Amino acid sequence: MMEAKQEAIDELKDNLGKKKVADDIATRIVHRFTHGPEILLHSEWDKFTPGCVVYPETVEETQMVVRVADKYEIPIVPQGGRTCTYGAEGMYGCIAVDLARMDKIVDFDESNYRITVEAGMRAVDFINFLAEKGYMSLEFPTMNRASQMGSRAALHGYNKFEGRWGSSGNHIKALEVVLPNAKAVWLGRGTRFPTKSVVGYNLKDLFIGSRGTLGIITKLTERFIDPPPKYIYGISAFKDWRDAFKTYIDLKRPLMLSAGVWRVKSYHKWLLSQAVKAILELDWPEEVAALTDYHILGYPEVVEATERLVKRVVSEHNGYWSEDLPETTFIGRMHESMEKYMGMGAIGTERIEKGGMGDRIVPYDPGIPDGNLIKMYEEHLEHLRKMEDGEHYPALADSMRVLSPGEPVPTDLSYTKLWGQWLANLKKFDDEARNEFKQWFAEWANIIWRYNGSLTATHNFIPRDMEVDLRKRELGEDYYELMRAIKRVIDPKNIMNPKVIF
Numbered sequence: 001m002m003e004a005k006q007e008a009i010d011e012l013k014d015n016l017g018k019k020k021v022a023d024d025i026a027t028r029i030v031h032r033f034t035h036g037p038e039i040l041l042h043s044e045w046d047k048f049t050p051g052c053v054v055y056p057e058t059v060e061e062t063q064m065v066v067r068v069a070d071k072y073e074i075p076i077v078p079q080g081g082r083t084c085t086y087g088a089e090g091m092y093g094c095i096a097v098d099l100a101r102m103d104k105i106v107d108f109d110e111s112n113y114r115i116t117v118e119a120g121m122r123a124v125d126f127i128n129f130l131a132e133k134g135y136m137s138l139e140f141p142t143m144n145r146a147s148q149m150g151s152r153a154a155l156h157g158y159n160k161f162e163g164r165w166g167s168s169g170n171h172i173k174a175l176e177v178v179l180p181n182a183k184a185v186w187l188g189r190g191t192r193f194p195t196k197s198v199v200g201y202n203l204k205d206l207f208i209g210s211r212g213t214l215g216i217i218t219k220l221t222e223r224f225i226d227p228p229p230k231y232i233y234g235i236s237a238f239k240d241w242r243d244a245f246k247t248y249i250d251l252k253r254p255l256m257l258s259a260g261v262w263r264v265k266s267y268h269k270w271l272l273s274q275a276v277k278a279i280l281e282l283d284w285p286e287e288v289a290a291l292t293d294y295h296i297l298g299y300p301e302v303v304e305a306t307e308r309l310v311k312r313v314v315s316e317h318n319g320y321w322s323e324d325l326p327e328t329t330f331i332g333r334m335h336e337s338m339e340k341y342m343g344m345g346a347i348g349t350e351r352i353e354k355g356g357m358g359d360r361i362v363p364y365d366p367g368i369p370d371g372n373l374i375k376m377y378e379e380h381l382e383h384l385r386k387m388e389d390g391e392h393y394p395a396l397a398d399s400m401r402v403l404s405p406g407e408p409v410p411t412d413l414s415y416t417k418l419w420g421q422w423l424a425n426l427k428k429f430d431d432e433a434r435n436e437f438k439q440w441f442a443e444w445a446n447i448i449w450r451y452n453g454s455l456t457a458t459h460n461f462i463p464r465d466m467e468v469d470l471r472k473r474e475l476g477e478d479y480y481e482l483m484r485a486i487k488r489v490i491d492p493k494n495i496m497n498p499k500v501i502f
């Protein structure tokens with residue numbers, strides 16, 4: 001595999017124009033990292049520096065970039081807002097493709113609830129456009145101000161109302177992709193618009209979650225919905241986190257979903273005590289072990305009837321609310337600040353006070369079947385305590401701490417992801433801490449698998465030098481080999497994001 005040599009960069013400049021190709025060191029440095037934690041595991045950062053960054057404005061220009069990459073066999077890394085935990089990091093000498101200038105609405109098919117946009121459109125602009133037209137987007141990631149729509153497909157994004165409506169792959173009905181041979185092809189079920197078809201293989205879904213390893217997504221067609229006329233938010237406190245989790249599980253049962261409970265989530269004291277301190281400067285009440293909140297949406301009569309059912313479930317599990325607790329709106333504020341500061345934890349760190357890099361959020365999100373959630377969480381909490389106790393992993397205890405031990409949120413029916421965050425001190429994270437983190441991670445993988453879980457329900461990172469081994473162990477050798485065979489057929493020169501997955 002080559003790095004972008006001057007000849008290739010000149011060819012890109014000749015074809016795209018100088019304003020669409022940047023090879024100055026400042027731009028290249030900006031494009032080497034994402035919000036992902038992989039950076040923690042390396043002391044040599046130059047190996048992430050792209051050779052140049054290109055800014056195509058059309059599908060034809062994107063094809064041109066791929067043609068040059070193919071000719072010189074230079075790796076391509078597609079990049080959106082670079083907020084993801086894994087996959088958009090640069091590679092030394094690669095061509096980083098920044099899609100931000102491809103941000104237009106291509107088609108708005110109001111009567112059929114379909115919209116087609118270019119891949120570089122920001123999620124927030126997509127959401128706002130639909131809201132202005134009187135509709136509701138089903139895409140709703142936390143970092144929506146930076147996330148791009150193409151990335152939603154490339155990583156099969158997680159959305160606010162996932163429990164009711166599913167992840168990005170459920171909303172995306174068709175994709176335009178520039179393949180490694182520089183051909184642009186539309187992939188959908190059958191033709192672009194039918195929602196069910198058995199005319200051909202479902203190739204669109206092969207690209208959902210492919211993280212730029214099979215091609216560059218340039219356009220996508222999504223479904224959207226009418227906004228529900230009534231929305232009720234509620235929250236309850238619990239003295240035992242297990243009761244909070246049982247409430248969570250009961251409120252996400254299939255009939256509750258169809259009755260209008262679109263979202264439910266639990267929050268452990270480990271997170272809450274840090275969050276209220278950072279956001280409200282309050283001490284968390286000792287006796288409250290966890291919270292569970294819920295969102296009910298739909299027609300007013302249905303929402304009101306569902307709320308009565310929900311309250312019954314909450315009280316059966318000993319849920320309550322008291323005046324001593326912080327205002328219920330603080331959960332919303334916690335989410336707001338999370339987006340604003342690229343992670344709630346950054347508030348309590350040097351990053352805001354001094355600017356630039358201080359501590360670093362390390363998000364994680366294992367997937368677990370609901371039936372195993374409580375047992376798994378008990379073991380997971382034990383393992384998290386080892387991260388901090390100073391006895392089991394002394395170097396790690398000195399450089400990493402637990403911000404959130406994992407908040408259960410729905411994925412598929414009867415499945416949950418634990419959305420959690422560690423906070424790492426970038427300056428202290430030395431080789432010893434790196435090794436201990438990897439040991440900690442390997443043991444954690446065994447806990448997750450013991451409960452039939454997955455290392456990542458949506459887009460968690462796996463340390464790169466453990467990645468192939470852990471993927472094979474989770475998926476099985478045959479599955480992994482099938483993926484590799486598909487990759488070889490579509491990308492025989494291995495130019496598309498080659499360091500990812502394989």
Ligand SMILES: Cc1cc2nc3c(=O)[nH]c(=O)nc-3n(C[C@H](O)[C@H](O)[C@H](O)COP(=O)(O)OP(=O)(O)OC[C@H]3O[C@@H](n4cnc5c(N)ncnc54)[C@H](O)[C@@H]3O)c2cc1C
Pocket residue numbers: 034035077078079080081082083084085086087088099119140141142143146147148149150151152154155156157158159160211212213215216217218338339342343344361363458459497500
């Ligand atoms: C605090 C925090 C909260 C988060 N909450 C959520 C959440 O609620 N839901 C959620 O889904 N995610 C969440 N994320 C992860 C991330 O912010 C989102 O997934 C986001 O949508 C990623 O978009 P991006 O444009 O930043 O992607 P990037 O990081 O730029 O890219 C992600 C991957 O997609 C590939 N890619 C990007 N564009 C293309 C393209 N056009 N063609 C092919 N491949 C492409 C990249 O190569 C990379 O592998 C969170 C992250 C943080 C830090």
